[in-house]
Amino acid sequence: MSFLAVEDLVVRHGLLQAVRGVTFGVERGKTLALVGANGAGKTTLLRAIAGAHQPSAGRVLLNGADLTGVPSHRRVGMGIALVPEGRKLFVRMSVEENLLLGRTAGRPGDWSVDKVLEMFPNLKPRRHAKTGHLSGGEQQATAIGRALMSNPDVLLLDEVSLGLSPLIVDRVYVALQGLISSGTTIILVEQDLNRALSVSDKVICMLEGRIVLTADSRSVSRDEVTKAYFGLHKQKAVPA
């Protein structure tokens, strides 16, 4: 049984059906990369898993427990943490205050402010700075650190490299490799296909709210994923 399972999930934004009957699962400790063009429904799917969007049909299961109807703040307490697209930091608060907010759900675990600052040493001198004054890389590190502070079982990462210089992205991915090695279950939305395939165990490509490709990241070719990305791929029946 998958540690995190999504079953026939449908999410609407008004009249628009952003996610259309999506089903997949992630094993504990594995990393799933979610790729697709803009508007494919990746962010909506991730936010629905985190509880920020309520699905109109389908369900999300964590370790067999149905999360349908569970509000986002309680899902954090159950072990799901989202690093949202655009970071969404509390810009009037300091780095430390943002990190401490991540502990609100009160899940026991090893993560602390000091441990996050060890993972992202560039944040150390900025500990008391308002996050609105940070660079993009520092903001992204704070956003990831804030999610880690809840000691999550499942970490949802939405476009962590968006708007960052390649050098900063490299640093962020070094940190992510550490998390992956530590056994955290990760669902990663990423536009950079090479990075997505290099860090993940499984890749899912979405197009217009549907899954058009599910494959093992190590065996699938970049060309195959690119075709699926642009809707040129003939969908395979791959078990979730």
Added chain:
Amino acid sequence: MSNQIIQGVLLGGYYALIACGLSFMFSVMRIINLAHGSLAVFAAYALWWLASRFHIPPFAGLLIVLPLMAAIGWVLQRFLLERSARGGALLPILTTFGLAIVIDNMLFEQFGADTRSLAPFIGSLSYDSWEWPGSIYVGKLAVIIFITAVALLGGLQLFLSRTGLGRAIRATSEDPDTSGLVGVDARRANAIAATIAMVTVGLAGAFLGMRATFDPYAGAPQLLFAFEAAVIGGAGSLWGTLVGGIVLALAQTLGAQVHPQGFLIGGHAVFLIVLFVRLSVSGFSLRGLLNPPSRSAP
């Protein structure tokens, strides 16, 4: 002149106290509570009722009234304000306007139109004063009110900046959706904020009743003073509220020296000047008016 300035500063403490809850509710929940003044008068009546009926002195009565106000804040947020806020920004304003009418008329029906005061129940404190050099008389009650205002604002500032619950309330005020994604229960944070706001309203109502008279319709002018102090200080800024209260009171006190009607006119004039300047800076938007972007703390 120095006497007027001292009296103005002390009166500013009362205005800060009554503006504190209004400013706090706006900064956290984005609700302009038009029932604010009426709720303060309700608290004053509750204390008066306890004092006249059960001989409970007003300061002791606060031990009953403040928890009651806290409970009212929780219930109001959960069952009225939260629901009306889902209908857009205008609906909570109309809702609290209606609530003010209900409270005013309920008090009128229960207590009649007679003016009341808590002064008879606090002994000589209502008129006792210290004489300072230069024939300056400083009222003891006014000093107590000012110290209470500073302590309350300082305590709230510490609570918001140093505690997990305070951080949760600030996070909710900044971005309620994202606060949920980090584990903050925005509904609970808002309800706690409303509870805190109503406790400050209860305190303001107590001091209103001790320093002056009140009647069932005394809420409207209190709301006006609170609103003026909050706007002058920049709603959402706790220390700004104290500054706003002092500036308003100084304008009123100095205005009274110029003309018999100058007390109210002086305050309104300063309010209008600050309002115009703030509107100009904020591009004539209400959100920018009440919540200047330059503020650094709630």
